[in-house]
Amino acid sequence: MHEPSSEGHAQTIEFPRETEGLPDARPTEIVELADGDEFKLEIVPVKKRIGDATVRMLAYNGSVPGPTLKVPQGATIMVHVTNHGDLDATVHWHGLRLENRYDGTHDTQAPIPVGESFTYQVQVPDPGAFWYHPHIREDYGQEMGLYGNILAIPSEPDQWAPANRELLLTLDDILIEGGQIAAFSESETTHVAMGRFGNVMLVAGEPDLALEAKRGEVVRFYFTNTANTRVFNVTLPGAQMKLVGADAGHYEREELVNDVLLAPSERVVVDVLFPEAGELELQHKTPENTYRLASIAVVDEQPEQSFADDFPSLRTNRDMAELREHVEPFFKAPPDKSLSFTAEMDMGVPEGVDVIYVCPMHPEVVSAEPGSCPKCGMKLLAQAAEETTYVCPMHPEVTSDKPDRCPKCGMKLLPESVVAAGAGHGHEHHHGHEHHGEHGHHGEDEGHGHHGHHGHGDHQHGEPDHAHDAAQDIEWEDDMVEVNRMTTPANMRWKLVDRDTGAENAQIDWTFRVGDQVKLRLVNEMDSDHPMPHPFHVHGAGRFLILARDDVVEPNLVWKDTVLVRTGETVDILLDVTNPGRWMAHCHIAEHHESGMMFSFNVEP
Numbered sequence: 001m002h003e004p005s006s007e008g009h010a011q012t013i014e015f016p017r018e019t020e021g022l023p024d025a026r027p028t029e030i031v032e033l034a035d036g037d038e039f040k041l042e043i044v045p046v047k048k049r050i051g052d053a054t055v056r057m058l059a060y061n062g063s064v065p066g067p068t069l070k071v072p073q074g075a076t077i078m079v080h081v082t083n084h085g086d087l088d089a090t091v092h093w094h095g096l097r098l099e100n101r102y103d104g105t106h107d108t109q110a111p112i113p114v115g116e117s118f119t120y121q122v123q124v125p126d127p128g129a130f131w132y133h134p135h136i137r138e139d140y141g142q143e144m145g146l147y148g149n150i151l152a153i154p155s156e157p158d159q160w161a162p163a164n165r166e167l168l169l170t171l172d173d174i175l176i177e178g179g180q181i182a183a184f185s186e187s188e189t190t191h192v193a194m195g196r197f198g199n200v201m202l203v204a205g206e207p208d209l210a211l212e213a214k215r216g217e218v219v220r221f222y223f224t225n226t227a228n229t230r231v232f233n234v235t236l237p238g239a240q241m242k243l244v245g246a247d248a249g250h251y252e253r254e255e256l257v258n259d260v261l262l263a264p265s266e267r268v269v270v271d272v273l274f275p276e277a278g279e280l281e282l283q284h285k286t287p288e289n290t291y292r293l294a295s296i297a298v299v300d301e302q303p304e305q306s307f308a309d310d311f312p313s314l315r316t317n318r319d320m321a322e323l324r325e326h327v328e329p330f331f332k333a334p335p336d337k338s339l340s341f342t343a344e345m346d347m348g349v350p351e352g353v354d355v356i357y358v359c360p361m362h363p364e365v366v367s368a369e370p371g372s373c374p375k376c377g378m379k380l381l382a383q384a385a386e387e388t389t390y391v392c393p394m395h396p397e398v399t400s401d402k403p404d405r406c407p408k409c410g411m412k413l414l415p416e417s418v419v420a421a422g423a424g425h426g427h428e429h430h431h432g433h434e435h436h437g438e439h440g441h442h443g444e445d446e447g448h449g450h451h452g453h454h455g456h457g458d459h460q461h462g463e464p465d466h467a468h469d470a471a472q473d474i475e476w477e478d479d480m481v482e483v484n485r486m487t488t489p490a491n492m493r494w495k496l497v498d499r500d501t502g503a504e505n506a507q508i509d510w511t512f513r514v515g516d517q518v519k520l521r522l523v524n525e526m527d528s529d530h531p532m533p534h535p536f537h538v539h540g541a542g543r544f545l546i547l548a549r550d551d552v553v554e555p556n557l558v559w560k561d562t563v564l565v566r567t568g569e570t571v572d573i574l575l576d577v578t579n580p581g582r583w584m585a586h587c588h589i590a591e592h593h594e595s596g597m598m599f600s601f602n603v604e605p
Contacts, residue, residue: 012185012187013185013186013187014183014184014185014186015086015087015140015183015184015185015186016045016056016086017055017056017180017181017183018056019047019054019055019056022045022046022047022056023044023046023047023062024046024047024048025046025047025048025057025059025062025063025064025145025205026046026059026061026062026063027063028063028064028065028066028067028068028148028204028205029061029063029067029068030067030068030070031067031068031069031070032070033069033070033071033075033077034072034075035072035074035075035076035077036075036076036077036078037077037078038077038078038079038080039067039069039077039078039079039080040061040079040080040082041060041061041066041067041079041080041081041082041091042060042061042062042081042082042084043058043059043060043081043082043083043084043085043089043146044058044059044061044062044084044085045057045058045059045084045085045086046058046059046062046064046145048064048145048205050174050176050200050202050207051176051200051207051208052179053176053179053180054179055176055179055180055181056144056180056181057144057145057181058085058086058141058144058145058146059145059146060132060146060147060148063205064145064147064205065145065147065148065149065170065204065205065226066132066146066147066148067148068148068149068150068151068168069148069149069150069151070150070151070153071122071124071150071151071152071153072124072152072153072155073124073125073126073127073152073153073154073155074124074125074155075123075124076121076122076123076124077121077122077124078119078120078121078122079091079119079120079122080117080118080119081112081117081118081119081120082112082116082117083112083113083114083115083116083117084114084115085114085141085146086114086140087114087136087137087140087186088111088112088113088114088136089111089112089114089134089136089141090104090105090106090109090111090112090118090134090135090136091104091120091132091133091134091135092104092105092132092133092134092135092539093120093122093130093132093150093540094130094131094132094133094265094537094561095126095128095130095131095247095248095267095540095543095561095562096122096123096124096125096126096130096150096540097123097125097126097540097541097542097543097578097579098121098122098123098124098125098540098579099121099123099579099581100540100579100580100581100582100583101581102120102121102122103539103540103581103583103584104120104132104135105135105539105584106135106136107582107583107584107600108581108582111136122150124150124152126152126248126249126543126559127152127153127154127155127156127159127248127249127250128152128222128245128246128247128248128249128267128269129149129150129151129152129168129222129224129267129269130149130150130151130152130248130267131147131148131149131150131170131224131226131265131267132147132148132150133146133147133148133226134146137189137594138590138593138594139184139189139191139196139228139590139591139593139594140184142226142227142228142590143174143175143181143184143196143198143228143590144181145205147170147172147224147226149168149170149222149224151166151168151222159249159250160220160244160245160250160269160271161244161254161271161307161310161313161315162218162307162310163218163219163220163271163307164214164217164218164219164303164305164307165217165219165220166219166220166221166222167211167219167220167221167222168204168221168222168224169203169204169209169221169222169223169224169294170202170203170204170205170223170224170225170226171201171202171203171223171224171225171226171227171232171234171262171284171293172198172201172202172203172205172225172226172227173197173198173199173200173201173202173227173228173230174198174199174200174202175196175197175198175199175200176198176199176200182196188488188489188490189488189489189591189594189595190485190486190487190488190591191229191484191485191487191591192484192487192488192489192491192492192494192591192592192594192595193343193345193480193483193484193487193492193530194229194475194478194479194480194484194530194532195228195229195230195589195590195591195592196228196229196590196591197228197229197230197477197478198227198228198230201284201291201292201293203282203293203294206294208294208295209293209294209295210294210295210296210297211282211294211295211296211297212296212297212298212299213274213296213297213298213299214274214298214299214301214302214303215274215275215276215277215298215299215300215301215302216273216274216275216302216303216306216308217273217274217302217303217306218271218272218273218274218306218307218308218311219271219272219274220244220269220270220271220272221269221270221271221272222267222268222269223260223262223267223268223269223270224262224265224266224267225262225263225264225265225266225267226264226265227264228264228589228590228591229264229475229589229590229591230264231261231262231263231264231474231475231476231533231564232261232262232284233259233260233261233262233284233285233286234259234260234261234262234268234282234283234284234285234293235258235259235260235282235283235284235285236272236280236281236282236283236296237280237281237283238276238278238280238298239272239273239274239275239280239296240256240272240273240275240311241256241257241258241259241260241270241271241272242254242255242256242257242270242271242272242273242311242314243255243256243257243260243268243269243270244269244270244271245268245269245558246266246267246268246269246558246559246560247266247267247543247558247559247560247561247562248543248558248559248560248561249320249558249559250269250317250320250558251317251320251556251557251558252316252317252320252321252323252324252556252557252558253314253315253316253317253556254314254315254316255314255556256312256314257270259285261564263533263535263562263563263564263588264535264562264588264589264590265535265537265561265562265588266535266562266564271311273307273308273311274296274298275308276298277298277299277300278298279295279296279297279298280295280296280297280298281293281294281295281296282294282295282296286476286477287476288476320557320558323545323557324557327517327545327547327557327574330517330519330547330574331547331548331553333519334519335519335520335521335572336518336519336520337498337500337510337518337519337520337521338498338499338500338520338521338522338523339496339497339498339499339520339521339522339523339536340495340496340497340499340523340524340525341494341495341496341497341522341523341524341525341528341534341536341565341587341597342494342495342497342525342527342528342529343492343493343494343495343528343529343530343531344492344493344495344529345379345381345487345491345492345493345529345530346491346492348382348491353384354384355382355383355384356368356382356383356384356388357369357370357371357380357381357382357383358380358381358383358388359373359375359376359378359380359381360378360381360414360480360483361373361375361376361378361479361480362375362376362403363390363403363413363414364402364403365380366388367380370382372529376531377526377527377528377531377567378529378530378531379529379530381483388401388416389401389416390402390403390404390413390414390416391413391414391416392406392408392413392414393414393481393482395408398413399413399416400413414480414482414483473533473566473567473569474533474566474567475532475533488595489594489595489596492530492595493595493596494587494592494595494596494597495596495597496508496585496586496587496597496598496599498510499521499523505596505597505598505599506596506598506599506600507599508599508601509601510599510601510602511601511602511603511604512541512575512577512601512602512603512604513577513603513604513605514577514578514579514580514603514604514605515577515578516575516577517574517575517576517577518574518575518577519547519572519573519574519575520544520572520573520574520575521570521571521572522536522563522565522570522571522572522573523570524565524566524567524568524569524570524571525568526567526568531567531568532567533564533565533566533567533569534564534565534587534589534592534597535562535563535564535565535587535588535589536562536563536564536565536571536585536586536587536588537561537562537585537586537587537588538561538562538575538583538584538585539561539583539584539585540561540579540583541575541577541578541579541581541583541601541603542575542576542577542578542579543559543560543561543575543576543578544559544560544561544563544573544574544575544576545557545558545559545560545573545574545576546558546560546563546571546572546573547572547573547574548571548572549569549570549571549572550569550570551570560573562588577603579603580603580604580605581602581603582600582601582602582603583600583601583602583603584598584599584600585598585599585600585601586598586599
């Protein structure tokens with residue numbers, strides 16, 4: 001039994017945060033496995049130094065990230081998982097089209113109790129980078145460090161262009177408050193509105209990762225976004241980046257890019273050429289800020305073999321070009337199924353007083369009547385109508401009669417009633433990395449506020465602009481910290497809705513057959529109490545292609561298992577159904593998933 005929270009909810013039981021007696025986190029191992037090999041994976045608590053804080057985390061085999069498993073494409077391995085964590089567990093093998101009973105969800109197995117074990121038979125049919133993570137209280141487990149990569153080594157030697165070496169990097173953020181990971185309740189998920197944003201960035205589990213490269217070297221980076229909710233926009237000034245692959249294979253055409261975008265659970269494969277010696281930074285760039293993710297020291301030595309001359313060559317992959325011809329009829333075909341993404345929010349109404357309605361993201365938007373914010377579409381929240389005082393949640397001595405920004409920290413001032421409702425939950429806004437003011441940009445053109453329809457970055461050739469306001473496309477930060485923290489499945493309900501039947505979440509009843517190719521239309525509704533983007537993930541029933549975004553045909557095909565559907569956007573995907581069983585589909589923002597934004601469907605043989 002853990003101690004009750006001292007932060008305003010006396011009955012809330014929190015997961016443990018103490019570090020005394022815990023072993024230090026170990027470096028991440030790279031484990032090469034062959035077909036038929038067996039491997040032991042153990043969930044254990046560890047302590048880990050993150051900046052100035054030593055925090056309690058959970059780890060696979062004692063490391064954050066867990067071991068990187070290198071497995072030949074087509075192989076099957078046996079993974080014996082033992083749970084010494086804080087709660088019942090499963091391990092989901094994200095993106096792998098394996099046998100249904102080993103998918104690692106409550107639909108497919110009994111949870112692994114603390115102290116017990118379960119053996120997974122893990123098949124690796126596709127090339128690329130995949131990952132493993134919890135599927136019970138995913139919001140807690142992932143934040144605490146339970147994630148690791150699987151690299152499927154291609155059976156085709158020309159799957160990728162030549163590179164000097166390969167490097168797998170997980171991208172994450174973690175919320176540290178008072179020298180500890182911000183508390184989690186055992187009984188309910190919080191931060192349900194926007195998901196739990198962190199204030200310290202972690203790359204390969206480290207807040208200040210230092211890498212090295214050689215002048216003229218080509219390094220293949222496999223990026224995996226393991227964050228609960230943050231979208232990463234990755235760039236590397238001073239180097240040349242070539243987009244070559246995504247979730248489950250290579251692109252139809254390689255492209256030179258300036259940045260790549262990853263929603264939670266997505267993977268991106270980029271080849272990077274380091275043309276000159278010097279100190280470089282791997283960065284996360286948003287329309288307003290630039291954050292250092294890692295430093296890269298490029299030494300003035302050449303690799304034994306240089307691929308620099310071949311780097312500008314952009315390959316077209318025949319298998320994907322032929323696939324485009326095969327799926328051509330689906331581009332204009334009507335969808336077989338349609339899903340809406342929407343939310344219902346009920347934060348209550350003060351009783352016995354006159355009320356006004358305020359947007360928590362834009363507190364200057366005030367109305368006498370219920371409604372939605374004209375700036376972001378969010379539901380206006382009710383508060384007492386007496387003269388409103390605006391307060392900084394971080395510096396409560398800073399007050400104003402206007403919704404200004406705090407002169408000390410720049411945070412939006414919130415109505416006093418909103419701050420009071422979240423009292424005791426101060427939110428520290430630091431990112432563990434230097435915020436590079438000299439790199440910070442305002443506006444789309446320099447900050448890459450919108451991207452092309454590939455789900456990746458700024459291209460060398462022209463492509464269509466997004467159909468809606470770029471500022472509404474992506475939630476880059478938590479813009480309503482205290483309100484977000486107070487949202488739970490009791491007052492915030494995220495929904496996937498079958499547009500044909502009206503069925504919601506677990507009530508959706510779909511059945512497909514092996515061999516089906518199913519066109520799904522995903523509609524992210526603006527008519528929602530909180531419009532925001534959602535990464536939609538389909539488990540191992542098959543893999544899919546993105547066909548179109550807002551009726552614009554996808555110009556570069558790649559096999560996917562997750563797609564970011566931006567605010568107000570409509571995305572058509574084509575699911576290639578290959579595996580029988582009962583499978584999940586859900587939003588991969590961990591807090592949305594935990595609040596019920598998921599359903600399961602059946603695939604018959």
